[in-house]
Amino acid sequence: MTSPPQQHWTTEDSARLYRVRDWGAGYFDVSDKGEVTVGVEFDSERQQISLMDVVAGIRQRGLRMPMLLRIENLLDAQLVRLNETFRAAIAQRGYQGRYQGVFPIKVNQQRQVIEEIARFGERYGHGLEAGSKAELVVALSNLPAHDGLIICNGYKDREFIDLGLRARKLGYRCVFVIETPTELPIILERSRELGVRPIIGMRAKLATTVGGHWNKTSGDRSIFGLSTHQMIDIVDALKAHDMLDCLQLLHCHLGSQIPNIRDIRSAVMEACHFYVNLVREGAAMGFLDFGGGLAVDYLGSRSNHTQSMNYTVAEYCADIVEVIMETLEPHGIAHPTIVTESGRPTVAYYSLLLFNIFDVTRFEPTPLPAADELSEEEPLIRNLFETLQQLKADRVQQCYNNTVFYRDELRELFKRGRISLRSRALAENLVLQIFRRIADLLDNLGDETPPELRDLREQLADIYYGNLSVFQSLPDHWAIDQVFPVMPIHRLDEKPSRDAIIADITCDSDGRIDSFIDAHGTCKTLPLHPIDPEKEDYFVGVFLVGAYQETLGDLHNLFGDTDVASVRINADGSFDITRETEGDSIADILRYVQYNPKDLLERFRDTAEQAVRRGTITVAERREIVDCFAAGLRGYSYYES
Numbered sequence: 001m002t003s004p005p006q007q008h009w010t011t012e013d014s015a016r017l018y019r020v021r022d023w024g025a026g027y028f029d030v031s032d033k034g035e036v037t038v039g040v041e042f043d044s045e046r047q048q049i050s051l052m053d054v055v056a057g058i059r060q061r062g063l064r065m066p067m068l069l070r071i072e073n074l075l076d077a078q079l080v081r082l083n084e085t086f087r088a089a090i091a092q093r094g095y096q097g098r099y100q101g102v103f104p105i106k107v108n109q110q111r112q113v114i115e116e117i118a119r120f121g122e123r124y125g126h127g128l129e130a131g132s133k134a135e136l137v138v139a140l141s142n143l144p145a146h147d148g149l150i151i152c153n154g155y156k157d158r159e160f161i162d163l164g165l166r167a168r169k170l171g172y173r174c175v176f177v178i179e180t181p182t183e184l185p186i187i188l189e190r191s192r193e194l195g196v197r198p199i200i201g202m203r204a205k206l207a208t209t210v211g212g213h214w215n216k217t218s219g220d221r222s223i224f225g226l227s228t229h230q231m232i233d234i235v236d237a238l239k240a241h242d243m244l245d246c247l248q249l250l251h252c253h254l255g256s257q258i259p260n261i262r263d264i265r266s267a268v269m270e271a272c273h274f275y276v277n278l279v280r281e282g283a284a285m286g287f288l289d290f291g292g293g294l295a296v297d298y299l300g301s302r303s304n305h306t307q308s309m310n311y312t313v314a315e316y317c318a319d320i321v322e323v324i325m326e327t328l329e330p331h332g333i334a335h336p337t338i339v340t341e342s343g344r345p346t347v348a349y350y351s352l353l354l355f356n357i358f359d360v361t362r363f364e365p366t367p368l369p370a371a372d373e374l375s376e377e378e379p380l381i382r383n384l385f386e387t388l389q390q391l392k393a394d395r396v397q398q399c400y401n402n403t404v405f406y407r408d409e410l411r412e413l414f415k416r417g418r419i420s421l422r423s424r425a426l427a428e429n430l431v432l433q434i435f436r437r438i439a440d441l442l443d444n445l446g447d448e449t450p451p452e453l454r455d456l457r458e459q460l461a462d463i464y465y466g467n468l469s470v471f472q473s474l475p476d477h478w479a480i481d482q483v484f485p486v487m488p489i490h491r492l493d494e495k496p497s498r499d500a501i502i503a504d505i506t507c508d509s510d511g512r513i514d515s516f517i518d519a520h521g522t523c524k525t526l527p528l529h530p531i532d533p534e535k536e537d538y539f540v541g542v543f544l545v546g547a548y549q550e551t552l553g554d555l556h557n558l559f560g561d562t563d564v565a566s567v568r569i570n571a572d573g574s575f576d577i578t579r580e581t582e583g584d585s586i587a588d589i590l591r592y593v594q595y596n597p598k599d600l601l602e603r604f605r606d607t608a609e610q611a612v613r614r615g616t617i618t619v620a621e622r623r624e625i626v627d628c629f630a631a632g633l634r635g636y637s638y639y640e641s
């Protein structure tokens with residue numbers, strides 16, 4: 001049997017296989033050299049750099065794998081995209097108000113991110129959203145006082161409110177969005193006491209429910225927001241205090257990553273009617289805040305799958321502008337300032353995680369012995385051998401059933417001490433050989449594959465051991481099955497002929513990446529290149545990890561923060577490594593869990609000293625042993641090659 005002539009594999013094939021242009025939002029691509037590139041527009045001229053060149057630059061500087069790479073330009077570009085797209089929608093439709101976004105700090109609180117957003121967002125008046133006292137402190141120390149917009153969500157105690165009111169005196173437009181009725185008396189009392197008129201918003205609990213993972217944020221049972229009755233009570237209380245001029249903003253947030261634009265449209269419509277009614281009640285109003293929800297197309301499928309989106313940013317902006325105009329027009333109400341709190345799309349693209357593969361396990365049979373060498377073996381093993389020889393496309397299910405039966409019987413025999421380890425190894429090798437052949441036969445069966453055998457390929461997939469901790473760097477993959485785009489960043493001019501899952505370096509069976517994107521949505525294995533990890537470096541990237549991943553991560557197995565490098569692409573096509581942050585050393589991590597590394601070293605010295613006294617080691621050996629321990633404390637928590 002001759003196989004069809006193997007088409008030459010090109011970088012185009014890789015780009016299509018990993019769908020890089022579908023999820024890459026115009027930023028990521030594959031170069032002719034077969035490497036992943038990242039690029040941005042400069043005055044309509046595109047400049048792109050190869051991630052492998054960045055890796056080389058980083059390693060020369062002594063940073064290690066795994067590493068988080070931040071491409072500064074992508075943060076700027078996304079901020080520009082959001083603001084300019086709203087501006088265009090507003091201009092095109094003759095909307096009378098303007099757009100003013102805020103970045104929700106909880107999506108990525110890192111200093112560098114917030115500083116960059118404040119700096120780059122200044123020309124758009126882009127503000128910040130704070131959901132806690134700590135985030136308010138971050139907002140106040142980063143935004144310009146003059147008119148800086150700070151939306152305060154979350155549960156606010158007296159301390160929170162005092163700080164927000166005092167910030168008003170400096171010129172910040174600090175809006176208290178009332179989440180629960182108990183906040184109002186504190187706001188009233190403290191603003192009277194401090195002599196500051198507060199800016200008040202109300203978070204509405206919309207009846208509109210949305211699809212996606214975060215759908216519990218919407219609807220009657222949402223834990224956030226005010227019921228209609230509570231809203232009326234607040235309006236009445238403000239009226240009684242002659243403070244309806246302070247009520248200026250209506251807020252709603254239906255949850256992150258809303259995949260379906262129709263849900264957004266209907267939520268906007270409902271929110272607009274709240275707005276109309278509050279104006280009619282005599283509130284000053286002026287701001288209509290739709291919270292977050294603008295999605296990121298992680299799958300690149302442009303669908304209403306939870307991890308995709310069936311709309312573009314342009315449609316999102318246009319729909320909001322249109323629905324407000326249509327709803328407010330009949331009531332003759334002035335167009336409000338549109339506020340959104342888009343965090344995920346602002347920062348998701350900006351960070352990517354790079355790691356190396358340090359080992360591979362293959363589920364491949366070793367060469368089999370000849371039939372006559374099996375004469376002494378257990379009959380069940382000979383049965384397996386015959387099964388292998390009789391294997392044909394029309395009998396795959398039967399052969400599979402027999403193989404599993406013989407295998408399980410043989411394992412029972414081993415358990416009772418009736419066959420040796422060598423015999424068991426021979427049996428399992430035969431089983432692997434049979435499964436491999438069945439899997440090959442199934443490739444031609446397509447839809448006719450028996451249901452029981454559909455995941456046989458996955459069961460035979462290689463395990464590539466990646467130098468990363470899923471718990472530290474990709475917590476949402478572990479916790480909520482978030483799928484991130486994953487692909488090798490080089491060798492893309494070669495066909496990735498192995499199917500693999502990626503295991504991480506923690507000793508936890510949940511520490512794995514085993515869902516990936518493919519042409520139909522998601523799949524359980526990833527095509528990777530055959531490698532010899534001892535002889536060559538192989539680098540894999542996980543993309544779109546800038547939102548939520550950095551501070552949700554944990555220290556499972558005491559793997560700490562990775563090294564971080566920031567890269568800026570220049571207009572001439574060169575790049576600079578603008579910042580390097582060393583990740584946690586082992587001593588750093590031990591301090592988080594209340595050990596004192598100095599004490600540990602002392603204790604270890606004593607242990608070694610006692611060994612010297614007993615005469616089991618020499619003083620010189622003690623010194624070597626203690627040095628090794630001390631070096632361990634200074635070291636990186638990940639696999640160092």
Ligand SMILES: *Cc1c(COP(=O)(O)O)cnc(C)c1O
Nearest residue numbers: 104256257292293341342343344
């Ligand atoms: C988390 C959160 C956001 C961010 O939403 P994304 O859709 O993830 O960008 C915005 N507003 C509020 C109130 C939030 O709690």
